[in-house]
Amino acid sequence: MKILVAVKRVIDYNVQIRVKEDGSGVVTDNVKMSTNPPDDNAIEEAVKIKESGKASEIIAVTVGEEKAQETVRKALAVGADRGIHVKVDGTIEPLAVSKILKKIVEKENPDLVFMGKQAIDDDCNQTGQMLAAHLNWPQATFASKIEVNDKSLKVTREVDEGLETIEVNTPAIITCDLRLNEPRYASLPNIMKAKKKPIEQINASDLEVDTNPRIEHIKIEEPPKRKAGIKVASVEELVQKLKNEAKVI
Amino acid sequence: MSVLLIAEHNNKEVKPFTFNAITAASQIDQDLHVLLIGSKADDVAKSLSEVPLVKKVLHIDHEIYENYIAENYTAAILKHADKYSHIICSANTFGKNLMPRVAALLDISQVSDIIKVISPDTFLRPIYAGNAFATVKSNDEKKCVTIRPTSFEAAETTGGSAEIEKIDAADQSENTKFINREEIKSDRPELGTARIVISGGRGLQSGENFKLITDVADKLNAAIGASRAAVDAGYITNEHQVGQTGKVVVPDLYIAVGISGAIQHLAGMKESKVIVAINKDGEAPIFSVADYGLEADLFEALPQFLEELNKLNTIQK
Amino acid sequence: MSREVMEYDVVIVGGGPSGLSTAIKLKQLNPDINVCLLEKASEIGAHILSGNVFETRALDELLPNWKDLNPPIKTKVNKEKFLFLGKTKKISWPTWLLPKVQQNHNNYIISLANLCRWLAEQAESLGVEIFPGFPASEVLYNDDGSVKGVATQDMGLDKEGNKKDGYEPGMELHAKVTVFAEGCRGHLGKELIKKFDLDKGKDPQQYGIGFKEIWELKEENHDEGLVMHTAGWPLDNSTYGGSFVYHAENKQIFLGYVIGLDYKNPHLSPFDEFQKFKTHPAIKSILEGGKRISFGARALIEGGFQSLPKMFMPGALLVGCDAGTLNMPKIKGSHTAMKSGMIAAETIIDHIKSSKELSIYEDKFKKSWVYKELYEARNVKPSFSWGLILGIIFTGIDQILFKGRLPFTLKHKHADHETLKPASEMPKIDYPKPDNIITFDKTSSVYLTGTNHAENQPVHLQLKDKDLPIKYTLGKYDEPAQRYCPVGVYEVQKENDVEKFVINSQNCIHCKTCDIKEPSQNITWVTPEGGGGPKYGNM
Ligand SMILES: Cc1cc2nc3c(=O)[nH]c(=O)nc-3n(C[C@H](O)[C@H](O)[C@H](O)COP(=O)(O)OP(=O)(O)OC[C@H]3O[C@@H](n4cnc5c(N)ncnc54)[C@H](O)[C@@H]3O)c2cc1C
Numbered sequence A: 001m002k003i004l005v006a007v008k009r010v011i012d013y014n015v016q017i018r019v020k021e022d023g024s025g026v027v028t029d030n031v032k033m034s035t036n037p038p039d040d041n042a043i044e045e046a047v048k049i050k051e052s053g054k055a056s057e058i059i060a061v062t063v064g065e066e067k068a069q070e071t072v073r074k075a076l077a078v079g080a081d082r083g084i085h086v087k088v089d090g091t092i093e094p095l096a097v098s099k100i101l102k103k104i105v106e107k108e109n110p111d112l113v114f115m116g117k118q119a120i121d122d123d124c125n126q127t128g129q130m131l132a133a134h135l136n137w138p139q140a141t142f143a144s145k146i147e148v149n150d151k152s153l154k155v156t157r158e159v160d161e162g163l164e165t166i167e168v169n170t171p172a173i174i175t176c177d178l179r180l181n182e183p184r185y186a187s188l189p190n191i192m193k194a195k196k197k198p199i200e201q202i203n204a205s206d207l208e209v210d211t212n213p214r215i216e217h218i219k220i221e222e223p224p225k226r227k228a229g230i231k232v233a234s235v236e237e238l239v240q241k242l243k244n245e246a247k248v249i
Numbered sequence B: 001m002s003v004l005l006i007a008e009h010n011n012k013e014v015k016p017f018t019f020n021a022i023t024a025a026s027q028i029d030q031d032l033h034v035l036l037i038g039s040k041a042d043d044v045a046k047s048l049s050e051v052p053l054v055k056k057v058l059h060i061d062h063e064i065y066e067n068y069i070a071e072n073y074t075a076a077i078l079k080h081a082d083k084y085s086h087i088i089c090s091a092n093t094f095g096k097n098l099m100p101r102v103a104a105l106l107d108i109s110q111v112s113d114i115i116k117v118i119s120p121d122t123f124l125r126p127i128y129a130g131n132a133f134a135t136v137k138s139n140d141e142k143k144c145v146t147i148r149p150t151s152f153e154a155a156e157t158t159g160g161s162a163e164i165e166k167i168d169a170a171d172q173s174e175n176t177k178f179i180n181r182e183e184i185k186s187d188r189p190e191l192g193t194a195r196i197v198i199s200g201g202r203g204l205q206s207g208e209n210f211k212l213i214t215d216v217a218d219k220l221n222a223a224i225g226a227s228r229a230a231v232d233a234g235y236i237t238n239e240h241q242v243g244q245t246g247k248v249v250v251p252d253l254y255i256a257v258g259i260s261g262a263i264q265h266l267a268g269m270k271e272s273k274v275i276v277a278i279n280k281d282g283e284a285p286i287f288s289v290a291d292y293g294l295e296a297d298l299f300e301a302l303p304q305f306l307e308e309l310n311k312l313n314t315i316q317k
Numbered sequence C: 001m002s003r004e005v006m007e008y009d010v011v012i013v014g015g016g017p018s019g020l021s022t023a024i025k026l027k028q029l030n031p032d033i034n035v036c037l038l039e040k041a042s043e044i045g046a047h048i049l050s051g052n053v054f055e056t057r058a059l060d061e062l063l064p065n066w067k068d069l070n071p072p073i074k075t076k077v078n079k080e081k082f083l084f085l086g087k088t089k090k091i092s093w094p095t096w097l098l099p100k101v102q103q104n105h106n107n108y109i110i111s112l113a114n115l116c117r118w119l120a121e122q123a124e125s126l127g128v129e130i131f132p133g134f135p136a137s138e139v140l141y142n143d144d145g146s147v148k149g150v151a152t153q154d155m156g157l158d159k160e161g162n163k164k165d166g167y168e169p170g171m172e173l174h175a176k177v178t179v180f181a182e183g184c185r186g187h188l189g190k191e192l193i194k195k196f197d198l199d200k201g202k203d204p205q206q207y208g209i210g211f212k213e214i215w216e217l218k219e220e221n222h223d224e225g226l227v228m229h230t231a232g233w234p235l236d237n238s239t240y241g242g243s244f245v246y247h248a249e250n251k252q253i254f255l256g257y258v259i260g261l262d263y264k265n266p267h268l269s270p271f272d273e274f275q276k277f278k279t280h281p282a283i284k285s286i287l288e289g290g291k292r293i294s295f296g297a298r299a300l301i302e303g304g305f306q307s308l309p310k311m312f313m314p315g316a317l318l319v320g321c322d323a324g325t326l327n328m329p330k331i332k333g334s335h336t337a338m339k340s341g342m343i344a345a346e347t348i349i350d351h352i353k354s355s356k357e358l359s360i361y362e363d364k365f366k367k368s369w370v371y372k373e374l375y376e377a378r379n380v381k382p383s384f385s386w387g388l389i390l391g392i393i394f395t396g397i398d399q400i401l402f403k404g405r406l407p408f409t410l411k412h413k414h415a416d417h418e419t420l421k422p423a424s425e426m427p428k429i430d431y432p433k434p435d436n437i438i439t440f441d442k443t444s445s446v447y448l449t450g451t452n453h454a455e456n457q458p459v460h461l462q463l464k465d466k467d468l469p470i471k472y473t474l475g476k477y478d479e480p481a482q483r484y485c486p487v488g489v490y491e492v493q494k495e496n497d498v499e500k501f502v503i504n505s506q507n508c509i510h511c512k513t514c515d516i517k518e519p520s521q522n523i524t525w526v527t528p529e530g531g532g533g534p535k536y537g538n539m
C-alpha cells in the first residue's frame, strides 16, 4: 500500500501574527514557519501504518513556494520515503490545491491520502474534502482513530456530538485531527538521512491546473478590540443584568 | 435566484445550529429554501416549515439517508443545486465535512466560516484562529458558504408555514458505511461547545476551593474552565485550560473568577458573547474586556451568586 | 542506555555570529573538513536578540564580497545623538565630544537575527551541517579529561523525567575540536570555565541585561539611519545603564535598554525601568502614534579584557560572548564575536593539519585587532562603579585623551550576584502602571516573543535548594527573581496563606539573567527540549 501525505507550510502557531497596516495580509517576513500542526499527525499516522507492515511507501507532497520544501524535508525526517514539491508563487486557494493534488494522485496512484483536518493560517478546512470529491473517493474527516483493514479503513471521527465511526473502502482520503496520535520528534541521524532523500520538483504551471483565485481578499484587519463594559455594585445587580439585560441566564 | 440551506438534523429534530445558519442565509437572500435530506424525517420537515424565514422546504426522504454521509448528501445536493445562487450550511463538523465536497464538484471556491454577511458576494471571516479578520469577495458565479453558527442569532422557530416539496433521492455511495455514533454524555457540557463557561484562576487559592466554581456550574449547566496558573498550581487538570495554549471558547456567557486577564488567557475567550469578571483587584486587566465587572472577594461573591441564582425561578439551559 | 554517536572534525555549539563565522571560516580554509553546528532555537536567528549597530570589520575579512550576496545590511548610520536624561529634561552631548569608540559612521543598523539567518545560508552553501532545534545539553569528556564532544538534549521526557511516547534519546557528537559559541552565559561554557579553571587570575565576569522592542513609527517621527543613545534617568547615579534608539528601515526603530547586573537595590526591576524610560518626554514623543511590534531581552557580557577567561582547553575552544569578547563602551560584540570565531577556525585548521596545540588560539587572538579593541576599552565599565558622573568624566579622559592607553587597569571587584544589598536597607521603587500604549506589563510583552516550551517536560530552571527562595531569599532580598526576570517566570504566591515559589518555566526567553543574578547562585539554567524558547523575528 502506498500513502500520500499532504503537508502545508504555515506560520508557526507560537508566533503572534501581525496584520499589515495596508490591510493586504499578515506579515510573513522573517517569521518562523512550521508544518501545519495536524499535518504532523497525518505523517505520523502514515509512518505508524508503514511500521506495522501495512504500507510500503510514504510520499510527502506540498504545494507552495520554494521554502515550502522544508515541510517535506521534515516529513522525510520522520519517516516519509520521498517527497514532491509542487512549486507555485503566492498563495493559492484550497480548490486549486485540491486540483493539483488530484494530478499528483493520478500520477502516483496511492491507496490512501492523509491530510490535516485544517490549516491554521487560512482556516478553510476544505482541501481534503475537495480532493475526495475530484477523485470521487470516500472521505473520512477529523479522524481521531484509524484501523487499517485489507481493502478498507475503520475511522473514528471527532464530530460535534461525540465520536462517529465509519468504514471507507480504499482508495480514500483521511483528514487528521490533533488527537489522532502524538507526532514523534525527528532525530538528528534521521534529519541527516532526510537530506539525502529525493524531492521531486514540479511546476504547478506544468500541470495544467487553473490556479487563478476566485476569492478576492479585499481587506485583512485586526479583530475589533473588545471594550470594557460596566462595573456592577453587587452580586444581586449582576444576576439581574445577566437575566434581564444580557438575557444569558 | 434563491439560496439553498442544508439542514442538519437527526431525523427527529433539527439541530440547533441550523437555526443560526438560517438567519445568516436570509441575510444573503430573503428567498430562502431549506434542503432536508433524511429518512422518515417528516417531523423535521414540519418544524423547518414553521420557521418564518424559510420560504420553502425541499424534502428528500429515503432510507439511504438514515445516517449522514457526506458522499450521499453531496450527490443529493448536486441534483438540485442548479437553481440556486448560494448553497449554505453551518461551519460545524457537519457542514465542514460536507460543503467542500459540494463546492469542488461545482468548481466553486468555498468561503468558509463566515461571521458576517456584508453583501451577497462579500463576507467577513476570521483567519489565523481569529487573530485577523478577512473581508473576502467571491467571484464565482454560484457560491458555497459555511457559517459560524455562534456569530448569528438563532432564527425564530414558530409562526411560519412554508410549502414542503418532496424531491428525488440520488445514488448511494458504495464506498462509505456508517457504523455507529457514540454521543458523549456527561453531567457537564463540553468546554468547547458549552453555552456558559465559568472559569477559575489562581485567585481560588486551592483545588478544594474550585468547589465554589463547580457549584455555580452545576446550577447554570455550565462547563468549567481555568487559567494556566490554576492548572500549573494543580487546582484542576489541564483539559480545562482556556487560552493561547489551551482551548478557545466562544460561549454566550463566560464568567472569569479570580483571573487577572493576561493576554494569553484572553486569547481563548475574548470572542465570548458576554463576559463577566469577578476579581478583587479593580485594576485587573480582565475588567477591560468584561461586559459586567464585579470588584469583590470571590469567596464572598461566589456563594452569594449561587444564592441569587437559586432565587430565580427559571434558568435557561 | 547507550546513545547513538556521530563523528565530526568540528562540532560548533550555537548559531550566533561567532559560531557561524567559525563554521564559514573552517570551510573556506578546508572545504573537506566536516563541520556540524547545533542551535537550540527552532531556527537560526530565533534566539538572537541584539541592538544592533553593526561594524563590518570582521565581515569584510570573512566574506569580502558580502555586498554582492544580498545581505540584510541595508541602513547606513547617518546621524548620531547622545542625550543625558534628567527627569523631564535632556541635554544633548555634542557628538564630536564622544569618544571615538562611540561613534558610528560607516556602521550599519541591522537585525542581527536576520544577519545570522543569512550567515547560516552562506555556511550551508559551503557544506556546513546546521541543526536547529538541537540544544547541546552535556559536555562529553575523554578519559584523559579532554573534551570529546557534546550530547544533545533528550526529547520527550515528562516533568518527572520519565519517557513519554515518542521519546527520542539525545545523541553524542564527537569531534576533534568542539567549539562553544553559546553567547553570553553559555550553560556549557560556564561548566567548562569552572572545570578547566579558565578564569583563574581574572576579574569576576560582569553582565548586563538588555531589553529590546521594535516599534513601527509614524512617518514623521522616523529618521532612517539615526542612532541615538541616552544615559541617566530613570536610573540613579549608581546604576550602570542606558538606552539605544536605532532608526532602521521600514519605519521601524530598535529601542532598547541595558542595565548592569551589578545593581544593588533588590527592589529594582530592570523591566520596569525600561518601561519607565519610555515615558520620558524625549522618548515618548518619538513613540507616540506608533506601535510596538516586538519585545525581547537577553543578557550581555560586559567584563571585557579583565574578565576574559582563557579561551582554549584540551579538545575545545570558546568563542564570542561565550568567552566574553564584547566591547562594552561600544556596546558591540558582533564583530568581535565573529573575529574570535575566525581566529578559532584558523587555529583548528592548524591543529588538525599540523597538530599544533590549541593554545596557539590565544597567541593569534592577542595579535588580532579584537584584543587591541578590548584592551583599549578595558577601563570604561569599571570606572562607572564610581557612579555615572565620575564614570563619564573618567571615560572622557581615558578614551578621548589617552585613547584607552592609560598605564593602569581598573578592576571589576564583585561578581554580579554579590552586589545586592538586603531589601530592608534599600528604598522601594514605585513603578507606574502600564498604560498599554507606551508602556506594557510583562505578560503582554512575553506574548510578543512567541516563546513557549512543550508542556510536561522537566523544568529547565533548576534550583539547587528548593526551599531557599522562601526560606532565605524572600526575607533577605524580597526574592528579586520576581523582578529581575524580564518575563515573570518567577513568582511568589500565597496559597492558603502559605508562601510558594512558582516557576513558570514556559515563559522563559533564555536571557540567562536568573543564572547570573540569583544572590546565592541557586538557579541554574539548563537547556530545555529543542525548539523551545522565543521565536524572535527580526531582533
Ligand atoms: C507561552 C504562554 C502561554 C500561555 N498560555 C496560557 C493559556 O492558555 N491560558 C492561560 O490562562 N494563561 C496562559 N498563560 C499564562 C498567562 O500569562 C497568565 O500567567 C495566567 O493566565 C494567569 O492566570 P491567573 O489569572 O489565574 O493568575 P494571576 O495572574 O495570578 O491572577 C489571579 C487573579 O485573582 C485575583 N484574586 C486573588 N484573590 C482573589 C479573591 N479572593 N477574590 C477575587 N479575586 C481574587 C487577583 O486580583 C488576580 O487578578 C500563558 C503564558 C505564556 C507565556
Ligand SMILES: Cc1cc2nc3c(=O)[nH]c(=O)nc-3n(C[C@H](O)[C@H](O)[C@H](O)COP(=O)(O)OP(=O)(O)OC[C@H]3O[C@@H](n4cnc5c(N)ncnc54)[C@H](O)[C@@H]3O)c2cc1C
Residues within 6 Å of the ligand: C013, C014, C015, C016, C017, C018, C019, C038, C039, C040, C041, C045, C047, C048, C049, C050, C051, C052, C053, C054, C055, C112, C134, C135, C136, C137, C181, C182, C183, C184, C186, C187, C188, C210, C211, C212, C256, C257, C258, C298, C299, C300, C319, C320, C321, C322, C326, C331, C332, C333, C334, C335, C337, C527
Ligand atoms: C540588547 C543588546 C544590544 C546589543 N547591541 C549590539 C550592537 O548594537 N552592536 C553589536 O555589535 N553588538 C551588540 N550586542 C552584542 C551582540 O549581540 C553579541 O555580542 C553577539 O550576539 C554575540 O555573538 P555570539 O555568537 O557570541 O552569541 P549569541 O549571538 O548569543 O549566539 C549564541 C547562539 O547559541 C545558541 N545556543 C546557546 N546555547 C546553546 C546550546 N547549549 N546548544 C545549542 N545552541 C545554543 C543560542 O540560541 C544562540 O543562537 C547587543 C547585545 C544585546 C543583548
Ligand code: SF4
Residues within 6 Å of the ligand: C461, C484, C485, C486, C487, C488, C489, C507, C508, C509, C510, C511, C512, C513, C514, C515, C525
Ligand atoms: S527564567 Fe531566567 S533565563 Fe528565563 S527569562 Fe527569566 S531570567 Fe531569563
